[in-house]
Amino acid sequence: MLEDLCKWSSDTDSDRAVYWLHGPAGAGKSAIAQSFCAKLEAQNRLAASFFFKRGHPSRGNGNRLFPTVASQLALCQPELTTTISRIVEGDPSLIHRALSVQLQKLIIAPCRQTFVGRILIIVIDGLDECDGKEIQCEILRSIGTAVHQGPLPLRFFVTSRPESRIREVFTGALQGVHFGINIEQSFIDVEKYLLDEFARIHREHHETMAAIPFPWPVPQVVKSLVQKSSGYFIYASTVIKFVDDKDFRPTERLKVIIMGTREANDKSPFVALDLLYTQILSQIPARQQLLRILTILTAKLDLSIGRIEQLLGLEPGDVRLILRGMQSLVGAADPFPDDIVLRNRLGNLDDWSSGSRIYVHHASFYDFLQDPRRAGIFHTDCDSCKTDLSRCILQTLSDESTTTKADHLVW
Incomplete structure (x- = not known):
C-alpha cells in the first residue's frame, strides 16, 4: 500500500489529486499515514500533516486545519515562506475566515504563485475524528473546489472511517479527482508482524527468556492470535505492547492473553479486542x-x-x-x-x-x-x-x- 501511495504521490500525469484511505477503527490507517509522512519527509515532499483526535482542544478542531497546514508550509518549504508570510501580514483575519477562503488564500494561491518544482503532499489523518460532522464535509468540499480549478503542485492524502456523510462528499464534490481505497483486512501481514515482534521480545528479554526455546511462542498460539485479530493491527499491536512490558516475564504476560482469547467465540473483531482490554484492566489491583x-x-x-x-x-x-x-x-x-x-x-x-x-x-x-x-x-x-x-x-x-x-x- 505504501508503494502504491509513493507512485501516486510522484506521478505527474495523474489527475487524481486526492487519495482517500478508509477502513474501520484499528485497521492501520494512522500507521500507514505516519509511515507515508516519514517517506515524504525524507524526500522533502511533505507539505504538512494534521492528525485529528476527537475531543482534543486543537487536534479536534477543524478550523485549525488549514492555518496549521499553511504554517507548516511556510516553515518547511523555503520557496513558500515569503509568499505565505506576506499574505498573512496583509490580512491577519484570514485565519478566522471560512474554510474555503483559508484554503484558497493561505495554501492554494501561494502554491500557484511560487514555483516549487516538485509535488508536495498534505496528509490529513482521521478526518472522522474532527469535531462536527458538517465541518468534516466542509473540509472535503473546500479541497474539491480547489482541485477542480486546475493543476496544482499539491496533493491531499486523507484517511477516515467510511462514514456515510464523508463517502457522499467523495462521490459528489470529489468525483473524478480522487482514489478511494479500502484498507483490506490482512491476516498475512498480522502474522508477519507478530512473528517478527515475538522474535524481538525473545531476543531483547534475554534474562527472563534465556531458558525459553526459540521459536517462541509455538505456531498454534501465533495462529490463534492471528485469527482473533480478524486482520486488524490494533489487536496485534496491543498484544505485543502487553507482552513486551519490561516489568514482567513475557511468558506470563502471553499466558494471560491466551487465557482471555479462549472466551472469544464471536466473529466480530471487537469481541476479541474487548476481551483483551478487559483482561489487561483486570490485572490492575487498585x-x-x-x-x-x-x-x-x-x-x-x-x-x-x-x-x-x-x-x-x-x-x-x-x-x-x-x-x-x-x-x-x-x-x-x-x-x-x-x-x-x-x-x-x-x-x-x-x-x-x-x-x-x-x-x-x-x-x-x-x-x-x-x-x-x-x-x-x-x-x-x-x-x-x-x-x-x-x-x-x-x-x-x-x-x-x-x-x-x-x-x-x-x-
Whole structure:
C-alpha cells in the first residue's frame, strides 16, 4: 500500500489529486499515514500533516486545519515562506475566515504563485475524528473546489472511517479527482508482524527468556492470535505492547492473553479486542482508583498527572503505580506531544513526572470505556463515575488550603 501511495504521490500525469484511505477503527490507517509522512519527509515532499483526535482542544478542531497546514508550509518549504508570510501580514483575519477562503488564500494561491518544482503532499489523518460532522464535509468540499480549478503542485492524502456523510462528499464534490481505497483486512501481514515482534521480545528479554526455546511462542498460539485479530493491527499491536512490558516475564504476560482469547467465540473483531482490554484492566489491583483515573481520561479534562493525583486525593507517584502494567494501552509524556508524527520522531516517550499528561495509544480504547455493553465493570461513562468525578472537582475547588485563586482558573 505504501508503494502504491509513493507512485501516486510522484506521478505527474495523474489527475487524481486526492487519495482517500478508509477502513474501520484499528485497521492501520494512522500507521500507514505516519509511515507515508516519514517517506515524504525524507524526500522533502511533505507539505504538512494534521492528525485529528476527537475531543482534543486543537487536534479536534477543524478550523485549525488549514492555518496549521499553511504554517507548516511556510516553515518547511523555503520557496513558500515569503509568499505565505506576506499574505498573512496583509490580512491577519484570514485565519478566522471560512474554510474555503483559508484554503484558497493561505495554501492554494501561494502554491500557484511560487514555483516549487516538485509535488508536495498534505496528509490529513482521521478526518472522522474532527469535531462536527458538517465541518468534516466542509473540509472535503473546500479541497474539491480547489482541485477542480486546475493543476496544482499539491496533493491531499486523507484517511477516515467510511462514514456515510464523508463517502457522499467523495462521490459528489470529489468525483473524478480522487482514489478511494479500502484498507483490506490482512491476516498475512498480522502474522508477519507478530512473528517478527515475538522474535524481538525473545531476543531483547534475554534474562527472563534465556531458558525459553526459540521459536517462541509455538505456531498454534501465533495462529490463534492471528485469527482473533480478524486482520486488524490494533489487536496485534496491543498484544505485543502487553507482552513486551519490561516489568514482567513475557511468558506470563502471553499466558494471560491466551487465557482471555479462549472466551472469544464471536466473529466480530471487537469481541476479541474487548476481551483483551478487559483482561489487561483486570490485572490492575487498585480497581476503584483505576476507574476514577479512567473516568478523568474519558472526560478529556486534559489534566497533568500531578493535577489528577491532587483531584483524587492521591499521593505523588500513585498514578504511575496504579497504571503499572497498562503501558500497552496508555503512556505519559511532558511536554505532551500534540502531533503523532512528532511523538514518533521523539521516540517512545515514558515520562510519568508530575507535569506529564497521560495519552491513550488508540481511540478504540476510549470507545471501549464509554460503551457499557463492551466495557462492563470498566464502563466509565456511567452516572456514578461522573457523579464521583464532579464531587472531586467541587471538593478541590472549595479547598482553599490546597488550591489558590490562580489555580481555580486552571480547574
